[in-house]
Amino acid sequence: MTTSVSRPSPSATVAFIGGGNMARSLIGGLIARGAAADSVRVADPNEATRRALAADFGVAAFAEAAEAVEGASLWMLAVKPQVMREVCTTLAPRAQAERPTAVSVAAGITSTQLDRWLGGDTAVVRAMPNTPALLGAGVTGLYANHRVDAAGRERAQALLSSAGATVWIDDEAQMDAVTAVSGSGPAYVFLLAEAMEEAGIAEGLAPEAARTLVLQTILGAARMLNESGEAPAELRRRVTSPGGTTQAAVETFESGGLRGLAARAIRNAAARGRELAAAND
Numbered sequence: 097m098t099t100s101v102s103r104p105s106p107s108a109t110v111a112f113i114g115g116g117n118m119a120r121s122l123i124g125g126l127i128a129r130g131a132a133a134d135s136v137r138v139a140d141p142n143e144a145t146r147r148a149l150a151a152d153f154g155v156a157a158f159a160e161a162a163e164a165v166e167g168a169s170l171w172m173l174a175v176k177p178q179v180m181r182e183v184c185t186t187l188a189p190r191a192q193a194e195r196p197t198a199v200s201v202a203a204g205i206t207s208t209q210l211d212r213w214l215g216g217d218t219a220v221v222r223a224m225p226n227t228p229a230l231l232g233a234g235v236t237g238l239y240a241n242h243r244v245d246a247a248g249r250e251r252a253q254a255l256l257s258s259a260g261a262t263v264w265i266d267d268e269a270q271m272d273a274v275t276a277v278s279g280s281g282p283a284y285v286f287l288l289a290e291a292m293e294e295a296g297i298a299e300g301l302a303p304e305a306a307r308t309l310v311l312q313t314i315l316g317a318a319r320m321l322n323e324s325g326e327a328p329a330e331l332r333r334r335v336t337s338p339g340g341t342t343q344a345a346v347e348t349f350e351s352g353g354l355r356g357l358a359a360r361a362i363r364n365a366a367a368r369g370r371e372l373a374a375a376n377d
C-alpha cells in the first residue's frame with residue numbers, strides 16, 4: 097500500500113459517465129484545482145443535472161455516454177452499480193476500438209466484471225473516493241488490474257488526487273473494506289454530528305448554538321487527528337480527566353457497545369459491496 101497527496105495533471109480529456117453526487121464532487125475538485133473545463137466531459141440522462149454541471153463548472157455535458165467519451169482517453173464510470181453493466185455494454189465497441197483507461201467508482205463492482213462488460217483486455221482502475229472530494233479533502237482507494245501500465249496508474253492517481261489523498265490497494269478484495277471505511281465513512285461522521293446536535297438540543301441548547309458547537313468540535317478534532325501526529329486513543333486520553341465529564345460519556349459509549357457496533361456497521365457495508373457485485377453481474 098502506498099499513500100500520497102499530489103497535484104493533478106489537468107491535460108488529458110476525461111469523460112464522466114454519470115453526473116450525480118460523486119461525479120459532481122470529483123468534477124468540482126478537478127476544476128477547483130486547475131483542470132481546464134474543456135478537458136472534462138460528462139454524460140447524464142437528466143437535463144437539469146447536465147445544465148447544472150455546465151453552469152457550475154463550465155464542462156461540456158451530453159445526454160449520451162457515447163458523445164461524452166469522444167476524444168477522452170480516461171473514462172470515469174460514475175453510475176450506480178445497478179446500471180454499470182448496461183453502461184459498459186453500450187460502450188464496449190468504443191472501448192475495444194479506443195482502448196481507454198476505464199476508472200470505476202462503483203461500490204462492489206469488480207474489475208473482472210468491468211473488463212468483461214467492456215469487451216475484454218481493458219485497462220480498469222477501481223477507485224473508491226468519498227464526497228469531501230468536493231473540497232479536495234477526500235481520500236480515494238485505488239486498485240488497478242494487470243492491463244493498467246505505469247502511465248495509466250499515474251494518470252488515474254493524478255485525476256483522483258484532485259479529490260485529496262490516494263491510497264493504492266494491492267488486493268482487490270480489500271476494496272470492499274475501503275468502501276465501507278472511507279467511501280461510506282463521511283456518512284458515519286454526519287450521523288454522529290446529527291446525534292450530538294440532537295442531544296445538545298435535548299440538554300437545552302439553542303439549535304444554532306448546538307450546530308456551531310458540534311461542527312467546530314468535529315472540525316477541530318479532525319484537524320488534531322490529522323496534524324498532531326498522535327494516535328486517536330492518545331488524543332482521547334488527553335481530553336479525559338479522571339472522574340470527569342468525558343469519562344462519564346466515554347464509559348457510556350463503551351458500555352453501549354460503540355466499538356462492536358462500528359465493527360458490525362463496517363462489516364455489513366463491506367458485505368453489501370460484495371452483494372452489489374453478485375446481484376448486478
Ligand SMILES: NC(=O)C1=CN([C@@H]2O[C@H](COP(=O)(O)OP(=O)(O)OC[C@H]3O[C@@H](n4cnc5c(N)ncnc54)[C@H](OP(=O)(O)O)[C@@H]3O)[C@@H](O)[C@H]2O)C=CC1
Nearest residue numbers: 114115116117118139140174175176177201202203225279
Ligand atoms: N455518493 C458517494 O458518496 C459515493 C458514491 N460512489 C459510487 O459512485 C457511483 C455513483 O453514485 P452517486 O453519484 O452517489 O449516484 P447518483 O445517482 O447521484 O449519480 C449517478 C448518475 O448517473 C446517472 N445515470 C444513470 N444511467 C446513466 C447512463 N446510462 N449514462 C450516464 N449517466 C447515467 C444517474 O441518472 P438517474 O438519476 O436518472 O438514474 C445519476 O445522475 C455509485 O456507483 C457509487 O457506488 C463511490 C464513492 C462515494
Ligand SMILES: O=C(O)[C@@H]1CCC=N1
Nearest residue numbers: 202203275279280281
Ligand atoms: O452508499 C453507497 O453505496 C456509495 C458507495 C460509498 C458511498 N456511497
